[in-house]
Amino acid sequence: MKIQVNGEEKITSSMSVYDFLLTIDCDPRPIAVELNRSILAKKDYRTTFLLEGDQLEIVWFVGGG
Amino acid sequence: MILQNDSLKIAGREFRSRLMVGTGKYADFSQMAKAIEASGADIVTVAVRRVNISDRNKESLLDHLDLKKYTLLPNTAGCYSADEAVRTCRLAREAGLSDFVKLEVLGDEKTLFPNNEELLKAAKILVTEGFTVLPYTSDDPIVCKKLEDLGCAAVMPLGAPIGSGLGIRNPYNLRIIMETVSVPVIVDAGVGTASDAAIAMELGCDGVLMNSAIAGAQNPIAMAEAMNLAVRAGRLAYLSGRIPRKLYATASSPLEGVIE
Numbered sequence: 001m002k003i004q005v006n007g008e009e010k011i012t013s014s015m016s017v018y019d020f021l022l023t024i025d026c027d028p029r030p031i032a033v034e035l036n037r038s039i040l041a042k043k044d045y046r047t048t049f050l051l052e053g054d055q056l057e058i059v060w061f062v063g064g065g
Numbered sequence: 066m067i068l069q070n071d072s073l074k075i076a077g078r079e080f081r082s083r084l085m086v087g088t089g090k091y092a093d094f095s096q097m098a099k100a101i102e103a104s105g106a107d108i109v110t111v112a113v114r115r116v117n118i119s120d121r122n123k124e125s126l127l128d129h130l131d132l133k134k135y136t137l138l139p140n141t142a143g144c145y146s147a148d149e150a151v152r153t154c155r156l157a158r159e160a161g162l163s164d165f166v167k168l169e170v171l172g173d174e175k176t177l178f179p180n181n182e183e184l185l186k187a188a189k190i191l192v193t194e195g196f197t198v199l200p201y202t203s204d205d206p207i208v209c210k211k212l213e214d215l216g217c218a219a220v221m222p223l224g225a226p227i228g229s230g231l232g233i234r235n236p237y238n239l240r241i242i243m244e245t246v247s248v249p250v251i252v253d254a255g256v257g258t259a260s261d262a263a264i265a266m267e268l269g270c271d272g273v274l275m276n277s278a279i280a281g282a283q284n285p286i287a288m289a290e291a292m293n294l295a296v297r298a299g300r301l302a303y304l305s306g307r308i309p310r311k312l313y314a315t316a317s318s319p320l321e322g323v324i325e
Contacts, residue, residue, distance in 0.1 A: 006116065006118055008118065008119075010118075024118050026116060026118070030125050030127045030160065031116060031160055032156040032157070032159035033159075034152075034156060037152075039155050039159050041159070042159070057115070057156075058118065059113050059114060059115055059156050059160065060113075060114070060125060060126075060127075060160060061111040061113060061114075061125075061126050061127060061157075062088075062089075062111065062112050062113075062114045063087070063090065063111065063112065064087060064088060064089045064110060064112025064140050064142050064276070065087030065088075065090075065112075065140070065227070065228075065254075065274075065275075065276025065277065065280075
């Protein structure tokens with residue numbers, strides 16, 4: 001199925017957000033995730049499963065003033 | 066001795082340093098970490114950006130900052146509407162597990178001046194959602210008062226445009242702002258060199274926030290130390306009570322006993 005991740009299209013099988021983060025080699029600790037424009041709490045990563053057309057936004061902190 | 070008992074209080078939290086520094090524009094994380102150390106800052110600003118999902122080799126900024134030592138202040142840099150800024154703050158809180166946010170809502174790319182209408186809108190929402198809001202704002206006492214009334218924990222008027230290094234362009238407005246609000250007044254943006262930071266502190270500002278002046282210096286680590294000293298010197302001078310300005314001279318040496 002297709003999902004959008006940070007504006008890019010990705011093909012993935014159905015899995016939890018936590019597992020998806022591991023497939024893209026993304027450490028879940030220092031990040032924040034929005035699923036369809038709503039914040040997804042870290043405690044919900046393992047129990048939330050991705051669906052066709054989902055939009056994920058994955059952010060972290062970078063240098064800034 | 067006076068400075069040992071002097072601290073900056075924001076939303077019930079105390080910070081020893083009155084200098085806040087950014088984490089952007091450094092050559093690398095090692096230089097950034099050393100500069101922040103030299104600045105003596107307790108609060109450091111960070112930006113919220115998309116993780117690069119194609120190139121996962123990039124190190125995390127947080128691997129280079131001791132979070133036991135520093136309080137992160139995520140910003141909403143690059144946001145031009147209240148909606149974008151609020152969204153960014155919610156993400157920042159989730160990533161950093163802190164309610165502190167530096168709220169900036171920009172008006173245009175050329176000046177990076179704040180869009181105060183959107184800023185006030187965002188501040189209202191964020192305060193309601195429990196954020197500790199530190200807004201970057203114009204040096205406008207009326208806007209600063211509105212931000213305080215909305216429940217912002219501080220106001221952060223600009224000294225000059227972001228990254229301009231022009232220094233404190235309107236000290237008179239800053240003075241009026243300090244008379245108008247009771248929350249901390251922190252000069253955010255415009256500092257170019259140490260004397261600019263000292264001037265802000267001598268005026269009685271509660272703190273100074275800067276990034277470019279340190280990171281863009283030829284020797285950022287040395288400039289960070291200069292800013293550390295300047296903010297402390299300026300604060301101490303303010304607390305010491307300077308002499309009044311006079312047009313004519315007053316002799317320092319006794320007038321009596323001059324040989325004739």
